[in-house]
Amino acid sequence: MSVVTASSRTPPANTQGEAVIETSQLTKRYGKFTAVDNLNLTVHRGEVFGLLGPNGAGKTTTILMLLGLTEPTSGSVRVLGFDPSREPLDVKARVGYLPDAIGFYDELTARENLAYIARLNGLPHAEAAKRIPAAIERMGLGEVIDHPVATFSRGMRQRLGVAELLLKQPEIIIMDEPTLGLDPEAAHDFLKMILQLKQEGITILLSSHLLHQVQQVCDRVGLFSNGRMMISGTVAELAQRVLKGGYRITVQASGPVDAIQRALLALPGVQKVEQSQPETFVIHGAHDLRADAAGAVVNAGGRLYGLDVEAPSLDEIYSVYFKEATNGAGS
Amino acid sequence: MAQAVKVQSTAAQPASQARRRKGSPWTGLWAVVAKEMADHLSSVRMQILEVLILLTAVGTVYAVMQGVRQTVGQDPFIFLRLFTTAREPLPAFVGFLSFLVPLIAISMAFDAVNGEFNRRTMSRVLAQPIYRDALLMGKFLAGFFTLALVLTAIWLLVMGMGILGLGLPPSGEEVARSLIFLVATIFYGGIWLALGLVFSVIFRQPATAALGALAVWLFFTIFWSMLASLLARVISPVTYGTAQELLRQIEVEQALSRISPNTLYVEATLGILNPAIRSFGILLPSQLEGAIIGAPLPLSQSLMLMWPQLTGLIAATILLFALAYVLFQRQEIRA
Numbered sequence: 001m002s003v004v005t006a007s008s009r010t011p012p013a014n015t016q017g018e019a020v021i022e023t024s025q026l027t028k029r030y031g032k033f034t035a036v037d038n039l040n041l042t043v044h045r046g047e048v049f050g051l052l053g054p055n056g057a058g059k060t061t062t063i064l065m066l067l068g069l070t071e072p073t074s075g076s077v078r079v080l081g082f083d084p085s086r087e088p089l090d091v092k093a094r095v096g097y098l099p100d101a102i103g104f105y106d107e108l109t110a111r112e113n114l115a116y117i118a119r120l121n122g123l124p125h126a127e128a129a130k131r132i133p134a135a136i137e138r139m140g141l142g143e144v145i146d147h148p149v150a151t152f153s154r155g156m157r158q159r160l161g162v163a164e165l166l167l168k169q170p171e172i173i174i175m176d177e178p179t180l181g182l183d184p185e186a187a188h189d190f191l192k193m194i195l196q197l198k199q200e201g202i203t204i205l206l207s208s209h210l211l212h213q214v215q216q217v218c219d220r221v222g223l224f225s226n227g228r229m230m231i232s233g234t235v236a237e238l239a240q241r242v243l244k245g246g247y248r249i250t251v252q253a254s255g256p257v258d259a260i261q262r263a264l265l266a267l268p269g270v271q272k273v274e275q276s277q278p279e280t281f282v283i284h285g286a287h288d289l290r291a292d293a294a295g296a297v298v299n300a301g302g303r304l305y306g307l308d309v310e311a312p313s314l315d316e317i318y319s320v321y322f323k324e325a326t327n328g329a330g331s
Numbered sequence: 332m333a334q335a336v337k338v339q340s341t342a343a344q345p346a347s348q349a350r351r352r353k354g355s356p357w358t359g360l361w362a363v364v365a366k367e368m369a370d371h372l373s374s375v376r377m378q379i380l381e382v383l384i385l386l387t388a389v390g391t392v393y394a395v396m397q398g399v400r401q402t403v404g405q406d407p408f409i410f411l412r413l414f415t416t417a418r419e420p421l422p423a424f425v426g427f428l429s430f431l432v433p434l435i436a437i438s439m440a441f442d443a444v445n446g447e448f449n450r451r452t453m454s455r456v457l458a459q460p461i462y463r464d465a466l467l468m469g470k471f472l473a474g475f476f477t478l479a480l481v482l483t484a485i486w487l488l489v490m491g492m493g494i495l496g497l498g499l500p501p502s503g504e505e506v507a508r509s510l511i512f513l514v515a516t517i518f519y520g521g522i523w524l525a526l527g528l529v530f531s532v533i534f535r536q537p538a539t540a541a542l543g544a545l546a547v548w549l550f551f552t553i554f555w556s557m558l559a560s561l562l563a564r565v566i567s568p569v570t571y572g573t574a575q576e577l578l579r580q581i582e583v584e585q586a587l588s589r590i591s592p593n594t595l596y597v598e599a600t601l602g603i604l605n606p607a608i609r610s611f612g613i614l615l616p617s618q619l620e621g622a623i624i625g626a627p628l629p630l631s632q633s634l635m636l637m638w639p640q641l642t643g644l645i646a647a648t649i650l651l652f653a654l655a656y657v658l659f660q661r662q663e664i665r666a
Contacts (some may be wrong), residue, residue, distance in 0.1 A: 119365070
């Protein structure tokens with residue numbers, strides 16, 4: 001019982017920014033195969049961190065080591081100040097885990113499934129009886145609370161999985177490929193729900209290979225490949241580093257073409273200006289240059305018809321980064 | 332001094348220090364036991380087997396009572412006859428138990444661990460604040476308690492039918508002997524339960540695990556006794572035909588056949604339920620000096636006679652569970 005009270009969250013206000021997950025030189029080998037290679041990862045309280053990478057990059061292994069479900073070969077892990085391989089119960093009482101392929105006891109109802117988890121967490125019966133319907137209700141499964149899970153769709157199971165996390169009231173939630181196999185609408189709802197959990201002060205670590213979805217919710221991301229975290233930071237930082245910005249501004253304007261092009265090129269932060277069609281210019285810039293571009297076109301005596309910006313996408317960062325990385329390795 | 336040594340050794344071996352875990356390995360054990368027992372008791376699989384065992388109990392005991400009514404007055408161990416007497420065409424109740432109990436035990440355990448993996452509930456359950464120890468131990472204990480519950484109910488039923496049918500209460504010694512028989516039966520089931528658990532850890536397919544466990548059971552029930560006599564002839568051949576050689580061969584065969592839990596169980600039940608039995612092997616005339624043939628042994632002597640068999644059953648249960656435990660601890664959790 002004491003475990004549960006201890007897991008109730010400390011107010012996020014005064015602890016914002018404190019590192020809740022820290023790994024240093026974390027390594028896991030299976031025989032000769034290195035699944036995770038010298039990983040240094042820091043996740044701060046209250047942020048949403050995305051572990052991104054292709055299947056088999058070592059994301060799930062990392063997650064299992066954070067939860068103490070797999071022993072690291074070497075290196076150290078700290079989750080909320082606890083060592084998961086020595087104090088797994090302390091870690092697991094405070095961390096909620098949503099596995100990629102989530103399963104429930106099909107013959108039991110949603111309520112019974114959560115009741116089992118509540119007992120495993122040592123929740124007092126009265127407390128569990130209050131929290132279970134509340135959590136299931138919140139995930140929109142109130143009507144099927146007493147139906148056997150066998151009748152649930154993939155999306156409903158996923159939501160029941162989140163209800164289980166809510167029941168635990170964790171400080172950190174770890175999700176492995178949470179949107180995999182969901183239809184677009186369910187995936188969208190799920191991402192919205194992640195942002196709600198963040199609002200409540202819960203730190204979230206999620207792994208995915210669906211980059212465009214992750215981009216919508218993650219404060220920071222780490223790119224994983226072959227067991228190594230190649231690069232990490234906010235999407236904007238990565239764009240800055242990998243794409244040197246990655247913003248693409250499309251300007252539609254008529255007038256003196258050369259003058260406009262020269263004016264655009266002279267703007268600070270512009271890397272390249274292309275004329276894709278007679279009256280369309282594409283600017284590659286380090287940040288959002290729309291306002292500056294508009295001014296430049298008008299000053300150069302042109303007439304502005306349209307202005308559009310394309311923010312850098314993780315997909316692009318990812319493909320460019322790994323192209324560079326493999327080229328670098330080859331030369 | 333001792334303190335200094337301790338400090339030094341931990342400093343020298345940080346790896347061994349890191350292996351020490353915090354928190355009780357039994358956290359959550361009873362939650363697992365309660366859930367698994369509820370599953371067992373409500374599962375159709377178990378209910379079918381329970382009905383089967385109930386029918387055999389009622390059938391055999393009824394048949395026996397038809398036969399022994401007239402001798403009620405003379406036989407001091409009439410209640411024990413309810414378990415051991417066979418009346419054509421039915422075998423004795425203990426005979427039924429010796430193959431129904433393994434079936435029940437295996438049916439409870441064969442998908443215990445691999446079922447969690449296949450339903451993809453393993454990582455979710457182990458992400459709760461419990462150790463793996465609690466999960467495996469909980470599953471074993473739940474099966475064991477279910478077995479004990481069912482067998483105790485059957486035992487009470489047989490005793491109750493005996494009181495009603497024979498019209499007299501069992502003596503204290505009869506109750507004691509049949510209770511020891513009950514314990515032996517439960518541990519006999521425990522062996523197959525632990526074996527099923529081992530197979531459910533080794534094989535990811537429940538069907539493979541079930542067939543593997545049933546194959547072991549068949550092997551020991553049917554083939555082992557034949558094999559034991561063949562092996563005995565090889566290990567200790569009779570070349571000159573002396574009595575000593577013959578005796579040695581029989582002893583070897585008996586020792587070999589006791590590797591089978593079935594042999595242990597049958598000997599244990601015979602020893603405790605039949606007070607007239609003095610030895611499981613050959614009785615030499617010298618050993619019978621001064622004995623009254625057919626006179627019952629006191630309870631303590633019967634217990635001494637079957638004690639090795641009973642401890643053998645318990646030890647085999649514990650060893651098999653330990654094997655399942657070690658295998659499960661080494662297993663990777665990723666689905």
